[in-house]
Amino acid sequence: MQTSFTAEQLRDPDIQSSNKILRTCVHCGMCTATCPTFVLLGDELDSPRGRIYLMQDMLESGRPATAEVVTHIDRCLSCLSCMTTCPSGVNYMHLIDHGRRYVEETYTRPWHERLLRNTLVRVLPSPSRMRWALTAARLAKPFRALLPGGVFGSRLRAMLDLAPTHLPPRQVVNGVHRADGTRRGRVALLAGCAQQVLAPSINAATIRLLTRLGYDVVVPPSAGCCGALTHHMGQHDPAMAAARTNIAAWSAEMAGEGLDAILINTSGCGTTVKDYGFMFRDEPEQAQAAQISALAADISQFLSRIGYAPTRDPAGLTVAYHAACSLQHGQSVTAEPKTLLRKAGFTVVEPAEGHLCCGSAGTYNLLQPEIAGRLRERKLDNIRRTTPDLIAAGNIGCLTQLAGAGLPTIHTVELLDWMAGGPRPAALPA
Amino acid sequence: MLALPEPKADILARRDEIVAGLRAILPASGVITEPLRLKPYETDGLPAYRQIPLAVALPETTEQVAAVLKLCHSIGVRVIPRGAGTSLSGGATPLADAVVLGLMRMNRILEIDYADRCATVQAGVTNIGITQAVAGNGFFYAPDPSSQLACMIGGNVGMNSGGAHCLKYGVTANNLLGLTAVTIEGDILHLGGNHLDAAGYDWLGLITGSEGMLVVVTEVMVRILRGPEGARAMLAAFRSNEIAGQCVDAIIGSGIIPVALEFMDRPAIHACEAFAHAGYPLDAEAMLIIEVEGSVAEQDDLLDRIKRLCEPFEPLSMRVSQSPEESLAIWKGRKGAFGAVGRISPDYMCMDGTIPTSRLPEVLRRIGEMSDQYGLKVANIFHAGDGNLHPLVMFDANDPDSFHRAEAFGADILKLCVEVGGCLTGEHGVGLEKRDLMRFQFSEPELERQRRLKDAFDPAWLLNPAKVFPLQDKPRQAA
Numbered sequence: 070m071q072t073s074f075t076a077e078q079l080r081d082p083d084i085q086s087s088n089k090i091l092r093t094c095v096h097c098g099m100c101t102a103t104c105p106t107f108v109l110l111g112d113e114l115d116s117p118r119g120r121i122y123l124m125q126d127m128l129e130s131g132r133p134a135t136a137e138v139v140t141h142i143d144r145c146l147s148c149l150s151c152m153t154t155c156p157s158g159v160n161y162m163h164l165i166d167h168g169r170r171y172v173e174e175t176y177t178r179p180w181h182e183r184l185l186r187n188t189l190v191r192v193l194p195s196p197s198r199m200r201w202a203l204t205a206a207r208l209a210k211p212f213r214a215l216l217p218g219g220v221f222g223s224r225l226r227a228m229l230d231l232a233p234t235h236l237p238p239r240q241v242v243n244g245v246h247r248a249d250g251t252r253r254g255r256v257a258l259l260a261g262c263a264q265q266v267l268a269p270s271i272n273a274a275t276i277r278l279l280t281r282l283g284y285d286v287v288v289p290p291s292a293g294c295c296g297a298l299t300h301h302m303g304q305h306d307p308a309m310a311a312a313r314t315n316i317a318a319w320s321a322e323m324a325g326e327g328l329d330a331i332l333i334n335t336s337g338c339g340t341t342v343k344d345y346g347f348m349f350r351d352e353p354e355q356a357q358a359a360q361i362s363a364l365a366a367d368i369s370q371f372l373s374r375i376g377y378a379p380t381r382d383p384a385g386l387t388v389a390y391h392a393a394c395s396l397q398h399g400q401s402v403t404a405e406p407k408t409l410l411r412k413a414g415f416t417v418v419e420p421a422e423g424h425l426c427c428g429s430a431g432t433y434n435l436l437q438p439e440i441a442g443r444l445r446e447r448k449l450d451n452i453r454r455t456t457p458d459l460i461a462a463g464n465i466g467c468l469t470q471l472a473g474a475g476l477p478t479i480h481t482v483e484l485l486d487w488m489a490g491g492p493r494p495a496a497l498p499a
Numbered sequence: 500m501l502a503l504p505e506p507k508a509d510i511l512a513r514r515d516e517i518v519a520g521l522r523a524i525l526p527a528s529g530v531i532t533e534p535l536r537l538k539p540y541e542t543d544g545l546p547a548y549r550q551i552p553l554a555v556a557l558p559e560t561t562e563q564v565a566a567v568l569k570l571c572h573s574i575g576v577r578v579i580p581r582g583a584g585t586s587l588s589g590g591a592t593p594l595a596d597a598v599v600l601g602l603m604r605m606n607r608i609l610e611i612d613y614a615d616r617c618a619t620v621q622a623g624v625t626n627i628g629i630t631q632a633v634a635g636n637g638f639f640y641a642p643d644p645s646s647q648l649a650c651m652i653g654g655n656v657g658m659n660s661g662g663a664h665c666l667k668y669g670v671t672a673n674n675l676l677g678l679t680a681v682t683i684e685g686d687i688l689h690l691g692g693n694h695l696d697a698a699g700y701d702w703l704g705l706i707t708g709s710e711g712m713l714v715v716v717t718e719v720m721v722r723i724l725r726g727p728e729g730a731r732a733m734l735a736a737f738r739s740n741e742i743a744g745q746c747v748d749a750i751i752g753s754g755i756i757p758v759a760l761e762f763m764d765r766p767a768i769h770a771c772e773a774f775a776h777a778g779y780p781l782d783a784e785a786m787l788i789i790e791v792e793g794s795v796a797e798q799d800d801l802l803d804r805i806k807r808l809c810e811p812f813e814p815l816s817m818r819v820s821q822s823p824e825e826s827l828a829i830w831k832g833r834k835g836a837f838g839a840v841g842r843i844s845p846d847y848m849c850m851d852g853t854i855p856t857s858r859l860p861e862v863l864r865r866i867g868e869m870s871d872q873y874g875l876k877v878a879n880i881f882h883a884g885d886g887n888l889h890p891l892v893m894f895d896a897n898d899p900d901s902f903h904r905a906e907a908f909g910a911d912i913l914k915l916c917v918e919v920g921g922c923l924t925g926e927h928g929v930g931l932e933k934r935d936l937m938r939f940q941f942s943e944p945e946l947e948r949q950r951r952l953k954d955a956f957d958p959a960w961l962l963n964p965a966k967v968f969p970l971q972d973k974p975r976q977a978a
Contacts, residue, residue: 070546095838098584141536
């Protein structure tokens with residue numbers, strides 16, 4: 070498409086990158102069809118093509134973002150379904166990341182919005198604060214009905230609803246977990262932030278499975294949140310700081326005993342770690358970041374690569390595989406998890422509209438509870454039609470979003486670990 | 500550059516009244532009026548032409564559509580019907596004094612009747628949405644425009660859309676049974692139905708391809724078909740466009756009707772392979788995708804005969820798809836072809852001329868010559884079996900000179916199509932893009948009859964103005 074950035078504007082590397090993306094778009098409109106918000110709301114403004122147009126206008130004008138534009142940018146799930154669909158190869162992810170950052174830098178949100186966002190930015194990436202907040206939420210649940218109406222109240226209610234009724238005990242996975250038997254290699258695992266608190270069983274299963282397969286698993290104590298949560302809220306500096314810490318931690322491991330892979334079992338984080346190379350394109354850490362992105366792999370990719378085999382007899386269970394957007398669209402990992410689950414002896418069914426987001430999308434279900442709720446119901450309807458015994462997914466956000474609907478939601482790796490000698494997942498009724 | 504009419508000052512002056520009228524009919528989210536939010540509606544799949552409309556209305560029912568049209572008619576506001584906004588001919592290009600009537604919220608499947616093989620859906624259901632709704636029972640809706648993922652059935656009716664598989668199954672007109680449509684006065688018409696032929700004049704024939712200029716279609720009843728036992732695609736690669744064109748002529752001339760017979764030249768092959776990873780022959784100058792269907796024995800027999808027909812043209816390679824996944828990848832590349840050209844050029848104009856297939860080799864050669872003459876690259880992707888060409892003229896919209904050359908090049912291609920006995924448009928419609936070439940295709944008495952037909956439905960020419968007829972043409976009441 071035609072763009073009209075001035076030479077002066079094009080000196081900014083972010084504008085340069087976005088200009089290139091905008092010029093790749095030919096406005097064909099294919100992306101509209103697979104965009105969850107367009108499907109629900111039926112408005113060009115809530116489609117990728119519409120948002121691309123709004124962002125182009127916002128960036129070209131150089132004016133502060135307006136409330137109207139922010140509304141439509143905020144409604145984007147960043148599910149990246151449009152990128153899977155786009156025949157032209159438009160990098161919508163980098164464009165919307167730039168758009169969100171521009172919004173944060175030029176637009177003043179209402180006070181309650183700022184309060185909420187700042188709270189999320191402080192709480193979610195920190196396991197200790199997250200644990201504290203969830204405990205508080207659990208205590209507040211009985212008082213849910215007393216919350217005020219309006220946008221603010223509905224968001225608080227959404228948070229209380231998502232908070233689990235009980236928290237699993239804290240488990241520390243930092244350090245080195247040695248391979249069982251002959252050592253085949255050495256990998257780092259991103260222990261994550263929110264996932265550690267909500268479902269420590271996922272990291273535990275990952276470590277058991279990998280060590281059993283002959284890998285040393287390193288969780289550097291200094292590594293932490295990947296930066297995705299803040300990155301998707303347009304908060305550039307905290308995101309870069311989080312990423313920088315991880316780059317330093319993993320680089321030290323690479324320089325020391327070496328790493329065969331950096332593994333991620335929360336696909337939302339995986340998409341971001343795989344993008345470190347781009348995020349740091351103009352930073353001193355550029356080379357290391359690119360190396361880390363190249364080494365990063367989803368746990369399902371790595372298990373497919375090294376070979377996985379079950380040791381137990383098939384459990385006779387039908388698993389509805391829910392493709393997390395960050396895995397299927399963000400990382401184009403589609404076949405591996407299903408192939409592994411089938412190998413492990415499960416009957417795998419794929420619900421209709423598998424390309425549509427479940428509404429979790431990082432902090433989306435907290436910030437846009439109405440749309441997120443409608444997507445959740447739509448997703449669950451499609452899943453129920455396949456009459457599964459349980460739902461498997463590779464992302465903690467989706468697992469939390471789809472929980473509480475009568476079907477156990479279990480991380481793919483926990484099922485694989487179980488069939489290879491690990492414990493039966495606790496979420497599965499005996 | 501095609502001119503758009505001057506906005507009417509009296510209509511712009513009554514903007515507040517029009518908006519208030521729309522708000523009385525539609526929920527708040529269904530009326531868009533702020534300039535910033537109107538901007539993404541300023542264009543469609545032909546972004547070279549843009550104009551920010553006066554307002555956008557997003558109705559959810561036929562009754563709301565009728566109320567909006569009645570309001571616009573009473574004030575004399577022009578109306579631009581819009582589906583998914585994927586038109587490549589500018590069929591949904593707005594005007595500054597017009598209301599865009601977007602039908603994308605009307606996306607419900609209303610009824611599926613397997614016994615009588617038909618489905619009734621709202622106009623905003625996507626083309627592929629119909630097939631998805633019936634695929635579980637082994638049925639499909641045949642016309643398959645390449646934008647079928649996104650384009651909506653209402654727009655398909657407006658443009659009489661085709662697609663790769665129309666070689667065997669026919670275009671939209673051949674698969675349509677009934678319509679609910681609204682006139683500019685707000686009257687609701689129910690036309691056709693689930694029976695062969697309809698009473699009275701051929702309404703459906705008249706409205707299909709009328710480009711939103713006679714009525715606004717809100718519900719569509721289509722024929723659904725039982726899917727074939729199986730289908731297989733093969734790729735045949737050739738040394739030149741002309742030789743591939745001769746091969747198409749030989750296949751069609753032999754009397755075989757493959758379910759699809761598609762052509763791609765070198766630039767198209769490379770762009771699409773980068774998107775679809777289908778194993779297209781990157782060494783070829785031109786490639787044919789040939790699909791046959793039926794029982795396995797039938798497929799084998801047809802593929803054998805087609806291979807023998809290809810051989811005299813010394814193909815560089817011939818490959819038959821070995822699995823459904825392979826066929827899917829082959830079609831993914833073809834269906835995404837236009838967008839994929841976005842990988843090799845920032846902008847393109849997609850032509851849509853139709854010619855007798857026997858003239859293919861000659862026309863392809865002359866397009867190649869024009870490409871040199873205008874200094875613009877062209878990618879050829881088209882439905883070769885029915886002679887429907889889609890040369891994509893590549894240009895750079897940030898360079899006005901290259902845009903003007905692209906327009907002239909495109910017009911010359913279409914004139915060439917008419918010259919060899921073909922026509923301006925196969926399936927994309929005349930829209931804005933080919934409006935000024937209509938005099939090249941039609942004589943004055945022929946155009947006059949078409950204008951009087953428009954008058955009969957819409958005397959003030961409020962529906963989708965500035966399209967199809969050259970801009971100087973006027974309604975009778977203005978004469």
